[in-house]
Amino acid sequence: MTQQGQAAMQALIALFEREGYTRVEPAVMQPADVFIELSGEDIRRRLFVTEGYDGEKLCLRPEYTIPVCRDHIAQHNGHPANYSYLGPVFRQRIGESGEFLQAGIESLGRKDITAADAEILALALDGLTMLGLEATEITFSDMGVLAAIIDALKVAPSAKRRILRAVVSGTDISALSTPEAVGLDEHAGLLNAIDGLDPKAARAMVEDLLSIAGIDSIGGRTPGDIAARFLSRAAAHSDIPDEAIKVLEVYQGISGDPDQAALKLRNLAETFRLDLSKAIDTFEERTGFMAARGINIGKCKFSAKFARNLDYYSGFIFEIFDLNRKEHKPVVGGGRYDGLVQHLGAKEAIPAVGCSFWLDRLPGNLS
Template identity: 25%
Template structure:
């Protein structure tokens, strides 16, 4: 019989056997961000719809086609966040973070929602790691942010990921570029999709980001923004290239990158791979110097990036990158009989209090079934408890990998005995446990 209720289209379940991959990338991005001086921020899942209209732009695909907007009786209209930057900047303004000194460095790991056609690397609910830096206007800040993103990619073990950079200028130099785009695309107006025909007058740069294959072909021969940069924007772009070279970061200048959101100014960049099909952008971002003022804050330069965790994991899988090992049971206590089951509670509590991952029977299995279950869950050791063990106050601990058995006391030296047993066989494999044992021995 088929399940009557299934997960919504464009979403996914992360089951226990796969969640270790998420733990891996979450550890990498968090550790790297903190190493670069970024602090974590957490923001609401939904915001006032006007926040995204004002920041992302009313001519973007995100606002026009992809946002999930909800309302409740007596409330304003809210939208599930389609990206993380707008909400983070709103939170920074509202909570006075901009008064704490510059630069403010913030990072987040959150879920986002866009109504798109699901495909590999593109979901309707997806997860994003993002970093935002507020108050730094020089090109060194742009290079620093790119270096952070590259460090995440390198630590994940990814290969063949190319950095593409561009400058889309400031409002002043973009005015002349908009005129050039209008002149170019006007001659093909009848060939443009209906959405781009509307954008032609309001925001012609959006035509460069259209997903229509016909419009993409036309955009290939359109004027490029780099030919229209004002002296200040050109100087900033040259400074970015210089800083990237000083950091030893290879890049490709790609004048077709404009990003899909209206708040960007000057620097835009993407890390692109060919290993996950059409959705090859692993990370994208840039500068948005006017966004804070647009949202009611005191004018301040800012920049940031977003990195899709699903795409990061997908690329790691495609390239055979390593993930951290799933955490498995350290010791399974197999009790035989009511007396053993009762006394095992104290043993289990003692081991857990010292940080061990301990499992035991909760469904009334026999000994043979318990041993099979312990093997199935990947228990490193099994301790069998019966009347003889309880009477003698000693038990055998079986190494499930080697089959070797070690005798341990059920008295005051239980922790010491098991620590030595565990240490001898797993010391070289388990870095976390090695630290625990060394600390334990030093303490004693």
């Protein structure tokens, strides 16, 4: 890295630290199973995986959020804390290096959720300005609104997981009108047993069954790998009512600036008689905090079809794009993941939100 690049990185971290985000550096080697279980399929298939001397499956750190959360649990026992980081991450990318620098921030434990969301986005924009990038576009969505719609439609838990997985993977909602022919009818009893369990409990059940059967590996896959694959296919087994598909298709057609999107969401709720008031109130409150932080709301585009390729997001999600970059790839991405810290071992759910910078995509390639 050039001296200019080093100075820019030091200035970025200094900005985060002035705002109360303590710099941390989690271990580069991480347990692979955590990422296989909790990251989206896009990340899972791009991990650099190895094996420890004791047979534990390990991977090079593919991102910072999960490692920061794991260290937070071990060191702070769930107390609120803000973190910043800067260092290499490792994952296979088409046309880009598999090792690249990321910087970012994570805020864990703040209960003023909408204000924290706005702060993260504002700091992301401040950081980009500091690094010389001002011609940006913000695309965002809200997994909390989507979850509220699904809950109001009263679909089965397994169907909810199928919908969320489809959205995260970019699958069109209309493709969910019939269950996929996955060849699992002979396992209907097991599918019914795991329906309603959270993913961690469902995977544990499948792993236990494989262990009882004495299955150590199949084609090089461990019981954990087999369980993850089975659950991924099993999610396609669930029927989704036609009425739910219709509502979700209307929802995915919603786009515009935050104020336009909120109006369309209220129209959707009224048309289909869904109680979405709490989710939409949260949406509008966040918009107010964004404006108060000086964010140009007109530069923010809501798209109900937008999703990030990680499974753990639960609320506000966003990506920021360089308008002068030919390839439409984000330079910053982030969002809210309130369930992740508890899933990693915390005693209770902890509000959490953060974002990461792809430094190698910025002007001058600061990495």
